[in-house]
Amino acid sequence: MVHFAEQRSAPYSMIDRKHAVFTQVNNVVGTLNVLFGIREFLPDCHLIKLGTMGEYGTPNIDIEEGYIIVEHNGRKDVLPFPKQPGSFYHLSKVHDSHNMMFACKIWGLRATDLNQGVVYGTMTDETALDEALINRFDYDDVFGTVLNRFCVQTAIGQPLTVYGKGGQTRGFLDIRDTVRCIEIACHNPAARGECRVYNQFTEQFSVLDLAHLVESSARKLGLAVEIDHIPDPRVEAEQHYYNAKHSKLIDLGLQPHHLSDSLLESLTNIAMKYRDRVDASLMLPQVNWREPKNDRRMQMSMPSRSSAPEQRADLAASAGAKAKKG
Numbered sequence: 001m002v003h004f005a006e007q008r009s010a011p012y013s014m015i016d017r018k019h020a021v022f023t024q025v026n027n028v029v030g031t032l033n034v035l036f037g038i039r040e041f042l043p044d045c046h047l048i049k050l051g052t053m054g055e056y057g058t059p060n061i062d063i064e065e066g067y068i069i070v071e072h073n074g075r076k077d078v079l080p081f082p083k084q085p086g087s088f089y090h091l092s093k094v095h096d097s098h099n100m101m102f103a104c105k106i107w108g109l110r111a112t113d114l115n116q117g118v119v120y121g122t123m124t125d126e127t128a129l130d131e132a133l134i135n136r137f138d139y140d141d142v143f144g145t146v147l148n149r150f151c152v153q154t155a156i157g158q159p160l161t162v163y164g165k166g167g168q169t170r171g172f173l174d175i176r177d178t179v180r181c182i183e184i185a186c187h188n189p190a191a192r193g194e195c196r197v198y199n200q201f202t203e204q205f206s207v208l209d210l211a212h213l214v215e216s217s218a219r220k221l222g223l224a225v226e227i228d229h230i231p232d233p234r235v236e237a238e239q240h241y242y243n244a245k246h247s248k249l250i251d252l253g254l255q256p257h258h259l260s261d262s263l264l265e266s267l268t269n270i271a272m273k274y275r276d277r278v279d280a281s282l283m284l285p286q287v288n289w290r291e292p293k294n295d296r297r298m299q300m301s302m303p304s305r306s307s308a309p310e311q312r313a314d315l316a317a318s319a320g321a322k323a324k325k326g
């Protein structure tokens with residue numbers, strides 16, 4: 001059984017109490033229902049569940065794949081890797097992981113927890129067969145992921161909005177590899193009683209690295225791109241150590257599609273093709289982690305590329321002030 005079905009946005013979970021509660025009830029109760037269903041009706045079934053690399057946070061040590069050997073006061077054990085998630089959404093995934101581990105232990109279920117990085121791209125070989133099969137391309141501040149958002153900003157002539165310094169480093173993967181990882185997990189089921197954890201990403205980038213990659217790829221397409229640093233609406237380290245292991249899926253045969261110029265160009269071209277459908281007012285972040293309540297009806301708009309830099313700086317500052325106020 002492959003379980004993707006969760007509220008999957010961190011900003012959404014940080015809008016206010018209602019959204020945080022919805023996220024945790026939907027995700028944690030949904031996964032609990034799946035676990036009880038498997039136990040009752042199909043105890044030999046292999047559960048493959050999408051978790052997230054965000055469960056680990058950004059510790060100042062290497063991140064292992066799920067478990068770490070700890071020596072303490074002369075004794076040694078293999079323990080779940082410490083979790084320091086950065087939003088109520090990521091916390092829901094941590095709670096799911098604990099419930100899965102517990103269910104495997106008490107009922108002998110078999111599970112794979114795929115701690116996925118940030119996905120980019122929109123197409124697989126299958127969806128490319130026909131325009132009717134085109135996947136969703138979220139670009140807004142709540143549901144869009146960073147690289148897709150940068151490509152849309154390039155297409156509509158907005159500066160790329162890097163939150164803070166942009167040193168936030170994460171694991172990323174191509175959507176085609178996401179699909180392949182699920183297939184690999186299916187073909188290599190966990191043993192009864194085993195809750196296996198794979199870190200599902202292929203490369204690490206900082207947000208600023210990505211902005212520079214998009215900028216240079218856009219230049220080859222004849223597009224000028226500017227990069228703006230705006231105040232970070234999230235509470236997160238903007239510069240930190242990050243080194244996460246991700247060898248288990250490779251060992252099982254994953255051949256990663258690395259982020260290349262051609263992929264960036266094709267993503268930007270898709271965004272260019274459909275740019276008339278983009279609502280430019282949805283790009284600036286409107287959910288501030290520091291506030292318990294965010295009013296997202298107060299839309300802001302960004303100037304186009306041709307606007308004066310001072311005007312953009314003013315807008316970024318007011319976005320930051322708004323982010324502080326909530």
Ligand SMILES: NC(=O)c1ccc[n+]([C@@H]2O[C@H](COP(=O)([O-])OP(=O)(O)OC[C@H]3O[C@@H](n4cnc5c(N)ncnc54)[C@H](O)[C@@H]3O)[C@@H](O)[C@H]2O)c1
Nearest residue numbers: 004005006007008026030050051052053116117118119145
């Ligand atoms: N996209 C990413 O970058 C990313 C990164 C890490 C982890 N993930 C995880 O991968 C999984 C898939 O994410 P996605 O990006 O494809 O998002 P998505 O929104 O396309 O997919 C999630 C799906 O779950 C469904 N869903 C939510 N609650 C449900 C419920 N109670 N019952 C039935 N269906 C329900 C939604 O309708 C949606 O179709 C999620 O679990 C997400 O947390 C995604």
